Amino acid sequence: MITEKHLKRFREVRTPFYFYDMDLLERTIEIVKKESARYGFNVHYAIKANANPVILKRIVSLGFGSDCVSGNEILRSLECGFPGHKIAFAGVGKSDNEILTGLKSDIFSFNVESLPELEVIDQLAGKEKKVARVALRINPNVEAFTHKYITTGIEESKFGINMWDLQPIIDFLGSAKNISLTGLHFHIGSQVKRFTPFKALCIKINEIQEWFNNRNIFPGHINVGGGLGIDYENPDVLPDFSGYFSLFDELLELRKGQQVHFELGRSLVGQAGSLITKVLYIKNGLQSDFVIVDAGMTDLIRPALYQAYHKIENLTSINTENSRYNIVGPICESTDSFGKFIELPETQRGDLLAIRSAGAYGEVMISNYNLRDKPGLVYSDKI
Ligand SMILES: *Cc1c(COP(=O)(O)O)cnc(C)c1O
Numbered sequence: 001m002i003t004e005k006h007l008k009r010f011r012e013v014r015t016p017f018y019f020y021d022m023d024l025l026e027r028t029i030e031i032v033k034k035e036s037a038r039y040g041f042n043v044h045y046a047i048k049a050n051a052n053p054v055i056l057k058r059i060v061s062l063g064f065g066s067d068c069v070s071g072n073e074i075l076r077s078l079e080c081g082f083p084g085h086k087i088a089f090a091g092v093g094k095s096d097n098e099i100l101t102g103l104k105s106d107i108f109s110f111n112v113e114s115l116p117e118l119e120v121i122d123q124l125a126g127k128e129k130k131v132a133r134v135a136l137r138i139n140p141n142v143e144a145f146t147h148k149y150i151t152t153g154i155e156e157s158k159f160g161i162n163m164w165d166l167q168p169i170i171d172f173l174g175s176a177k178n179i180s181l182t183g184l185h186f187h188i189g190s191q192v193k194r195f196t197p198f199k200a201l202c203i204k205i206n207e208i209q210e211w212f213n214n215r216n217i218f219p220g221h222i223n224v225g226g227g228l229g230i231d232y233e234n235p236d237v238l239p240d241f242s243g244y245f246s247l248f249d250e251l252l253e254l255r256k257g258q259q260v261h262f263e264l265g266r267s268l269v270g271q272a273g274s275l276i277t278k279v280l281y282i283k284n285g286l287q288s289d290f291v292i293v294d295a296g297m298t299d300l301i302r303p304a305l306y307q308a309y310h311k312i313e314n315l316t317s318i319n320t321e322n323s324r325y326n327i328v329g330p331i332c333e334s335t336d337s338f339g340k341f342i343e344l345p346e347t348q349r350g351d352l353l354a355i356r357s358a359g360a361y362g363e364v365m366i367s368n369y370n371l372r373d374k375p376g377l378v379y380s381d382k383i
Helices: 004-012 022-036 055-058 071-079 096-104 116-129 165-176 196-214 241-251 266-272 302-306
Strands: 017-020 042-046 065-068 087-089 109-112 132-137 179-185 221-223 261-266 273-283 289-293 311-315 323-330 337-345 350-353 376-379
Touching: 004 350, 022 042, 022 241, 022 266, 055 266, 055 289, 065 071, 071 087, 071 096, 071 266, 096 116, 096 289, 109 179, 109 221, 116 132, 116 165, 116 179, 165 196, 165 311, 179 196, 196 241, 241 261, 261 266, 266 273, 311 337, 337 376
Parallel strands: 017 376, 042 065, 042 261, 065 087, 087 109, 109 132, 132 179, 179 221, 221 261, 289 323
Antiparallel strands: 017 273, 273 289, 273 350, 311 350, 323 337
16 A cells, blocks of 8 residues: 555655565465465465565565576575575576576476476586486466466477477486486466466366376476466455465365475565656647656566556546546657556646556566666665
């Protein structure tokens, strides 16, 4: 919640900046902790959603692990207090250096996406005199019904191993000395708003487990990935974590002692962040006027990158009349727009706008294109 007290500070600091509602973050991660603990599930925070150390330290304090997609994310996790044995490492293109970082940190699992990657991990682990814990990332061919740029679990995707490619991998694992197969990993995509794809995933996982068991392979853990979506239309509403975890409890057919792991990114941090920006100019347009703000795609790229919707609010207008506006940034790109035909109270130069639900895939994707300054950071508990 943005209160009068926050607004007073907002008027004093340089715009644009990310505002983090630390109470909301706390509330979110506490719900996730409670709802996952009900079933003994393990949650890893996917730090690519937001790698801000202040946020990470808050999340680690509840005992979550981390999910990383680069060597630097592993290092950031360790710096912020995530223990190595709770770090999962995914990604189709792990470099030798990144694999070494993982080996040296004795991470929980390398989520492996191809046979050549498995061979390199085996070699490097041998050199380091370690046994790498590996989970195979299997492509379950489940349609996530999300934007095509963030779907990952279908057969033509670059991510994961297709079922028909598994046999040579199993053969290799039989002889690999420096690898221990500890789990199966899945991730169907991001911003999955309905539960149906997760139900389909559970059914696929059950079939895939059978396939492994029939070959006398009994993976110790199942990692179902992340992807739980948030409601961008209603930034004050949190995802249905209770229904989400109970679905997996109900549908997954687990073997004795088998652990379940989750990798949630967006749903933990998305609603806790807003990008606050100041209106620079109002410019006449044909169908609706342009509101030109001082934040651009360099501060929040989601609308330009995946046509994403973010709710926009005018925090300072005292007008009761509404108008429709095209809200655009200052960057020299036509995609540098935060929304078309957006209804706002009559808006003028100097107004502060909040671009809501920007806690995930916001600050982490900042660029300095146009040699732009970085946006600032304001935390609710420091006001
Ligand atoms: C991005 C990613 C996640 C997190 O996705 P969210 O949609 O942010 O929950 C989890 N696992 C893997 C492997 C990922 O690449």
